[in-house]
Amino acid sequence: MLPALAFYALSAVAIAAAFMVIAARNPVHSVMFLITTFFSAAGLFILMGAEFLALLLVMVYVGAVAVLFLFVVMMLDVDFAEMKKGFLQNLPVGAIVAVILLTEMILVGAASLSGEATSVQPAAEGVSNIRALGDVLYTEYAFFFEAVGLILLVAMIGAIVLTLRSRDGVKRQNISDQIARTREDGVELVDVEPNQGIG
Amino acid sequence: MEVFGIELSWLAVKIIQMLLFVVVLLISLAFLLLMDRKVWAAVQMRRGPNVVGAFGLLQSFADFLKFVFKEMIIPAGSDKILFILAPIITLVTAFGAWAVIPVAPGWVISNINLGILYVLAISSLGVYGIIIGGWASNSKYPFLGALRSTAQMVSYEVSIGFILITVLLLVGSLNMTDIVNAQAGGFWNWHAFMLDFSDPKSLILFPIMLYMFILFFISALAETNRPPFDLPEAESELVAGYQVEYSSTAYLLFMVGEYLNIVLMCSLSALLFLGGWHAPIDTSFQILPPFFWFAIKVVFMFFMFAMVKAIVPRYRYDQLMRLGWKVFLPVSLAAIVFVSSYVVFWGRPAVNLVGAGS
Numbered sequence A: 001m002l003p004a005l006a007f008y009a010l011s012a013v014a015i016a017a018a019f020m021v022i023a024a025r026n027p028v029h030s031v032m033f034l035i036t037t038f039f040s041a042a043g044l045f046i047l048m049g050a051e052f053l054a055l056l057l058v059m060v061y062v063g064a065v066a067v068l069f070l071f072v073v074m075m076l077d078v079d080f081a082e083m084k085k086g087f088l089q090n091l092p093v094g095a096i097v098a099v100i101l102l103t104e105m106i107l108v109g110a111a112s113l114s115g116e117a118t119s120v121q122p123a124a125e126g127v128s129n130i131r132a133l134g135d136v137l138y139t140e141y142a143f144f145f146e147a148v149g150l151i152l153l154v155a156m157i158g159a160i161v162l163t164l165r166s167r168d169g170v171k172r173q174n175i176s177d178q179i180a181r182t183r184e185d186g187v188e189l190v191d192v193e194p195n196q197g198i199g
Numbered sequence B: 001m002e003v004f005g006i007e008l009s010w011l012a013v014k015i016i017q018m019l020l021f022v023v024v025l026l027i028s029l030a031f032l033l034l035m036d037r038k039v040w041a042a043v044q045m046r047r048g049p050n051v052v053g054a055f056g057l058l059q060s061f062a063d064f065l066k067f068v069f070k071e072m073i074i075p076a077g078s079d080k081i082l083f084i085l086a087p088i089i090t091l092v093t094a095f096g097a098w099a100v101i102p103v104a105p106g107w108v109i110s111n112i113n114l115g116i117l118y119v120l121a122i123s124s125l126g127v128y129g130i131i132i133g134g135w136a137s138n139s140k141y142p143f144l145g146a147l148r149s150t151a152q153m154v155s156y157e158v159s160i161g162f163i164l165i166t167v168l169l170l171v172g173s174l175n176m177t178d179i180v181n182a183q184a185g186g187f188w189n190w191h192a193f194m195l196d197f198s199d200p201k202s203l204i205l206f207p208i209m210l211y212m213f214i215l216f217f218i219s220a221l222a223e224t225n226r227p228p229f230d231l232p233e234a235e236s237e238l239v240a241g242y243q244v245e246y247s248s249t250a251y252l253l254f255m256v257g258e259y260l261n262i263v264l265m266c267s268l269s270a271l272l273f274l275g276g277w278h279a280p281i282d283t284s285f286q287i288l289p290p291f292f293w294f295a296i297k298v299v300f301m302f303f304m305f306a307m308v309k310a311i312v313p314r315y316r317y318d319q320l321m322r323l324g325w326k327v328f329l330p331v332s333l334a335a336i337v338f339v340s341s342y343v344v345f346w347g348r349p350a351v352n353l354v355g356a357g358s
Helices: A002-023 A027-047 A051-075 A080-085 A087-114 A129-137 A142-163 A175-180 B008-043 B059-069 B080-100 B115-136 B140-171 B176-181 B200-223 B248-272 B290-311 B317-345
Strands: none
Touching: A002 A027, A027 A051, A027 B080, A027 B115, A051 A129, A051 B115, A051 B140, B008 B059, B008 B080, B008 B248, B008 B290, B059 B248, B080 B115, B080 B248, B115 B140, B115 B176, B115 B248, B140 B176, B140 B200, B140 B317, B176 B248, B200 B248, B200 B290, B200 B317, B248 B290
């Protein structure tokens, strides 16, 4: 009874918030609704018994990725009139993409429902979530795991390379110099005679 | 009696536990706030608050009342819903993390297997209160403060996560109670001072874990926006950072949430590195209850926070970022590699690595 109620409540919130992500006028509100969606998805994970994934979702997506989203969206000076101008021109392209996505989703759903039921092997009793994941992630799928890590590394380096530019005449902090400064370097005690001033 | 498949007596016990946690936390917070100000005053050779109640003991309560009875001003250009939501988010996430903190054997609301991960997840949400508060104010200073604090908290969360992993590797569990129990027996078993001479190989961990403890303390300072890392509310530059537009109860919620996070970080370092509720020497002080030891460690850590606030000048922002990404991150990563190789090759005789939260 209670799990079913929780499931319906969480899914309803997730769908409504996901709708509001695209419907909200203010981009910051959109990100807030996106966060609500993430949160509801984490709740759904917990209902399925995947606590580790749920907490990871909250930690990575809500705690880091969405914060950076918010960061970027807040700093962008978005002109809404400008953005809405091209709406009708881009509508056909958007509609085609949406239709393709919808067809794919229906196909996948229908195929998984009509095919013979593949039973997922549940982990042995008493083995916690995180251990069960770790057991396969670092043995069976170690290669894929490391490949994903490499791809992320490449993406990171790519982003740095794209934004890196060297200019002349830029003043840079030299941290070791700053740390190595002593009191004698920075402060000079001058004993000034009255009515003389500093020569 | 059951409602929706939940035992009513269990529900009642849990609700009473939560209320107890909230009430005890709020009351102790009032006195910790006073202690903060008193320590600060003593360092500067002042008296600190000494008018309300004996020795100023009731000063915090007077402040609370004053906050509540003031008028709450909502700026005309602000985003009203988010403006009010922000302090609530801060307070709720600050309280939420306490659900898995064990303060004595069995004294915990929810003893879940992934306790540490839960604390990390919830405390990473605290940043929303700040960034939303800064943005919704629709004002320059709060916005700059919010941006600063977001970058700072996200950066230091990374190194805190890595430092926690070294502890988790030694214990082999994410359950808070397991982590504390792994440090039983005396202060030489605490993760901050690994000085178990009966196992000479484990002595190699002593410098690393002590260093991790210091790193955790500094990261906690940065994570909670305490001096010397209080750049989000640097008075000389940003007035009061993200809180500029807040008044009365909303400001009170921000402040209580901030201090709750500080106490949470203190209790985390007590649980993870200083043996939680275990006495420094196992046999001699059994008359004192375990909660006393936990409380004294938390108060000691809070005293350290207050002392740092009193005696250390504020960092520059680029230095702060450099410290987080170029010093703490590589060092804690290296420590993870080292500790995990130790666990793999030499093992930990004291703890059987049965897996996370058996």
